[in-house]
């Protein structure tokens with residue numbers, strides 16, 4: 001994605017002029033805070049800036065006054081999100097809250113290989129009250145090797161006590177010249193032939209969001225290397241089959257954060273999209289009820305289909321009065337995914353009578369290790385494991401309880417078994433096997 005590929009990698013490259021001047025200058029001269037709060041709407045460069053701060057703090061070669069080198073191991077791993085001392089927490093997903101709870105313990109540990117341990121907490125306003133309290137206690141007495149970078153689209157939902165502990169930077173929305181600058185950088189990088197008037201039109205369409213500008217450019221570049229004003233004006237987002245299939249797969253996994261991330265990444269024509277999805281789900285509903293005879297496109301159960309259709313129908317009706325085009329759809333999807341998630345937990349509890357006996361020999365800590373260590377191999381595999389449970393060890397075989405058939409299918413793929421067994425071997429320090437049990 002252009003937005004990721006052409007993230008500014010130095011302070012000089014930051015597109016937001018105010019941020020470049022204020023935050024950038026103080027960073028270059030090594031005036032660091034122990035906590036930053038980055039405020040701004042989506043796609044305005046908060047995450048980019050957060051990673052840049054982390055690089056300035058930890059770059060192996062940088063001297064005061066210099067930019068980060070972007071070549072050392074630390075710079076590289078921060079840029080691709082794998083640095084062990086830069087911990088990114090998404091407060092909007094459930095895991096964020098748990099992470100914050102044991103944050104107070106974890107921050108005491110020294111960084112593994114860098115000068116600073118950097119915690120980037122995205123959408124920090126989504127934290128629960130108890131998580132806020134844990135965070136506040138840490139912010140009040142931060143260890144000297146820890147720097148917090150909090151980012152939010154909604155600063156009004158943040159407790160004053162948290163804000164007052166941070167150095168606050170307001171990103172506002174990208175100005176037209178700033179977005180033009182960012183779009184030009186990507187166009188140059190991709191060796192595209194884009195007219196000045198076309199770039200300006202893209203920047204206008206992006207409406208203050210760097211991310212949207214990159215997305216529009218990417219969409220145009222997929223068709224042609226030469227982009228003219230007329231191409232930009234003709235651009236109408238479409239719903240493709242691949243779009244739909246990706247989305248259905250995400251729906252089945254019921255991970256609200258992933259679903260929303262996907263929707264945000266698509267620049268969807270919302271009305272047409274809801275129509276398409278509703279048609280498919282309705283068809284599946286009829287198939288499930290035996291009214292129509294065909295192969296369903298999803299594995300969703302009748303009740304799930306009914307609930308989802310109701311919510312999409314409501315979202316569709318709300319499209320006319322909404323302030324953000326995609327909002328009713330997102331609200332519907334979050335509501336749906338979350339009710340399903342609750343049910344899933346209940347099912348698991350019934351299936352496992354006593355957790356202490358059930359996970360004998362392979363406790364929570366090892367399980368979390370397994371989830372974490374699987375991630376670098378395959379993100380979606382780790383996500384599927386997350387909704388499964390360790391049942392126990394039988395000799396050198398770990399038995400894992402799985403709730404859904406499509407999860408079982410995924411986990412049983414030989415390449416996935418290989419990954420899991422390899423990771424298990426690392427954790428247990430002996431050759432291990434894995435066996436799945438459908439719950």
Ligand SMILES: [Zn+2]
Nearest residue numbers: 059069072075
């Ligand atoms: Zn470096």
